Amino acid sequence: MAQKLRTRGHRVVLNRSKGGDGGITFLLVILGAFMFLPMYYVVVQSLKPLDELFMFPPKFYVIDPSFDNFKDLFTLMGDSWVPFSRYIFNTVFITICGTVGNLIFASMAAYSLAKLRFPGRNAIFQLIVMSLMFHSTVNQVTHFIILSAFGWIDTYLSIIVPSMATTMGLYLMKQFMESSVPDTVLESARLDGASEFRTFLTIAMPMVKPAWLTLIIESFKGLWNAGASVYVHSEELKTFNYAIGQILSGGIARSGAAAAATVVMMIVPIAVFVLNQSKIIETMGSSGMKD
Amino acid sequence: MSRSKTEAKRPTQRSEMSKWQWTWKEMKRNKTAYFMLAPFLILFIVFTVLPVVLSMILSLTNFDMLNIPDFVGAKNFTRLFLDDEIFILACQNTLIFACITGPVSYILSLLIAWFINELPPKIRAVVTLIFYAPSISGQVYLIWKTLFSSDSYGWVNATLMKWGLQSEAILWFENADYVMPLCIVVALWTSLGTAFLSFIAGLQTIDRSMYEAAAVDGIKNRWQELWYITLPTMRPQLMFGAVLSITQAFGFGAVVDALCGFPSVDYAAHTIMHHLSDYGGQRYEIGYASAIAVILFIIMFGCNIVIKKALSKVGE
Numbered sequence: 269m270a271q272k273l274r275t276r277g278h279r280v281v282l283n284r285s286k287g288g289d290g291g292i293t294f295l296l297v298i299l300g301a302f303m304f305l306p307m308y309y310v311v312v313q314s315l316k317p318l319d320e321l322f323m324f325p326p327k328f329y330v331i332d333p334s335f336d337n338f339k340d341l342f343t344l345m346g347d348s349w350v351p352f353s354r355y356i357f358n359t360v361f362i363t364i365c366g367t368v369g370n371l372i373f374a375s376m377a378a379y380s381l382a383k384l385r386f387p388g389r390n391a392i393f394q395l396i397v398m399s400l401m402f403h404s405t406v407n408q409v410t411h412f413i414i415l416s417a418f419g420w421i422d423t424y425l426s427i428i429v430p431s432m433a434t435t436m437g438l439y440l441m442k443q444f445m446e447s448s449v450p451d452t453v454l455e456s457a458r459l460d461g462a463s464e465f466r467t468f469l470t471i472a473m474p475m476v477k478p479a480w481l482t483l484i485i486e487s488f489k490g491l492w493n494a495g496a497s498v499y500v501h502s503e504e505l506k507t508f509n510y511a512i513g514q515i516l517s518g519g520i521a522r523s524g525a526a527a528a529a530t531v532v533m534m535i536v537p538i539a540v541f542v543l544n545q546s547k548i549i550e551t552m553g554s555s556g557m558k559d
Numbered sequence: 560m561s562r563s564k565t566e567a568k569r570p571t572q573r574s575e576m577s578k579w580q581w582t583w584k585e586m587k588r589n590k591t592a593y594f595m596l597a598p599f600l601i602l603f604i605v606f607t608v609l610p611v612v613l614s615m616i617l618s619l620t621n622f623d624m625l626n627i628p629d630f631v632g633a634k635n636f637t638r639l640f641l642d643d644e645i646f647i648l649a650c651q652n653t654l655i656f657a658c659i660t661g662p663v664s665y666i667l668s669l670l671i672a673w674f675i676n677e678l679p680p681k682i683r684a685v686v687t688l689i690f691y692a693p694s695i696s697g698q699v700y701l702i703w704k705t706l707f708s709s710d711s712y713g714w715v716n717a718t719l720m721k722w723g724l725q726s727e728a729i730l731w732f733e734n735a736d737y738v739m740p741l742c743i744v745v746a747l748w749t750s751l752g753t754a755f756l757s758f759i760a761g762l763q764t765i766d767r768s769m770y771e772a773a774a775v776d777g778i779k780n781r782w783q784e785l786w787y788i789t790l791p792t793m794r795p796q797l798m799f800g801a802v803l804s805i806t807q808a809f810g811f812g813a814v815v816d817a818l819c820g821f822p823s824v825d826y827a828a829h830t831i832m833h834h835l836s837d838y839g840g841q842r843y844e845i846g847y848a849s850a851i852a853v854i855l856f857i858i859m860f861g862c863n864i865v866i867k868k869a870l871s872k873v874g875e
């Protein structure tokens with residue numbers, strides 16, 4: 269092809285046109301606005317005092333911001349027979365137990381699948397990949413039967429224990445271990461007489477810190493956002509998300525408080541992501557599925 | 560199964576024994592591997608594999624949680640397709656929903672990841688956060704209920720009324736015409752999740768020198784670059800993203816419930832997943848619900864197989 273190459277210094281200037289750049293920027297701004305404005309509106313709503321919530325037409329900004337909605341959260345549900353802090357405790361408790369369990373179990377399994385060769389290894393990994401292909405709610409009916417056989421209906425266990433075997437974190441951890449923990453390092457540890465478990469704990473795990481964080485956020489995302497579970501019906505075991513739904517059903521007067529609750533709810537996962545973004549992207553680099 | 564060179568402990572010579580003996584010996588030698596796998600695997604089998612198997616078995620029975628189930632053959636399936644009009648409606652809705660949200664979310668994830676790939680790192684991090692945030696923020700999608708609120712305090716109704724396009728408030732989530740499109744928009748809004756991050760990461764790992772070499776070879780514009788270099792190089796990520804998008808496209812039931820209530824008006828947003836919860840969770844017709852679950856499995860796996868075939872043609 270008789271195309272003349274543009275160069276700057278010794279670098280080839282890539283094929284970029286001004287029109288293309290402009291078009292892409294334009295599309296990004298439109299899509300970005302679509303994604304961002306609702307999130308922004310939640311924050312605005314949460315800061316609006318009552319009279320501004322009833323303003324017509326509703327404004328996309330706050331005239332006189334106040335934190336009353338956040339304070340209201342604690343008094344609003346005061347007359348329900350479970351204190352509001354209980355919902356927060358439930359969400360935090362479920363999230364921490366499930367995430368820690370998932371991290372421990374999935375890391376051990378990931379190491380075993382990525383770095384040890386034993387009969388059945390491929391079959392087990394295939395099964396785990398297959399599980400990524402369907403949404404877990406398909407299983408809800410038979411899942412319920414199994415949980416009731418254990419007598420776990422209406423307990424924390426019904427949410428926490430199954431979440432410890434979430435396959436997404438295991439998958440990402442396994443892929444990352446395969447690409448970033450060299451076999452030679454493990455081998456020299458074994459030659460020094462370290463047991464397999466010790467090798468895993470002291471050599472492999474410190475090398476895959478980015479994958480821990482990714483596993484934590486994957487597990488966290490699912491548990492933190494768990495709404496009203498069909499396996500739990502006692503009020504005192506229900507989550508913060510369930511409470512938000514209850515607040516919101518109170519209509520327009522409650523929409524400020526509901527927005528405040530939503531802000532509390534979304535700040536935590538967003539903060540976790542912001543602090544770990546580069547590590548998570550690093551882990552995702554090895555997330556590919558070979559066909 | 561091949562043994563890696565790195566395993567020095569008690570090597571077994573495969574030729575000396577039968578396949579089963581060899582397997583047994585290898586299993587004993589790798590005891591630790593099984594111990595490390597066991598806690599996860601047991602939970603995984605009990606809470607993921609067993610429910611699937613149980614669904615398949617129960618779908619052939621009339622189990623109702625109370626009486627001892629009878630084997631009824633394919634009766635549940637014939638009832639679904641021949642006698643259950645709402646199921647047929649649910650199938651249509653599910654297909655419309657999944658066929659729009661799945662591909663659109665996938666392509667959007669890919670395009671946005673590609674658009675932002677050449678931005679400076681700091682700006683890229685901020686833009687990534689803007690697009691990714693709705694998918695990790697839980698029930699933040701309830702804000703759409705406020706935006707599209709059925710009274711004049713909803714921003715959309717208020718704006719329409721202010722501009723004189725509408726004289727009275729529209730009951731967005733109680734109108735069968737609007738329910739489905741709205742749910743699709745909200746579902747898309749929350750859908751730039753793990754697949755999106757995977758694409759960003761995949762693009763980051765592509766070596767710039769490949770593009771330079773391609774420019775020398777006569778690749779003329781960024782679209783050719785995308786098709787001939789970028790996409791084939793990140794095919795593993797494309798595959799992973801596709802699996803996640805399919806799974807997600809069939810799993811938006813909670814979004815629909817939260818926005819439209821259950822059942823939705825005139826069953827306008829009733830999906831197979833809702834039909835399943837209805838029969839399984841409310842009416843306790845477990846056999847029938849299991850048959851619905853089995854059909855959903857078949858649809859999801861079918862989609863995965865088709866997509867896998869399609870993706871192997873990328874860049875040819």
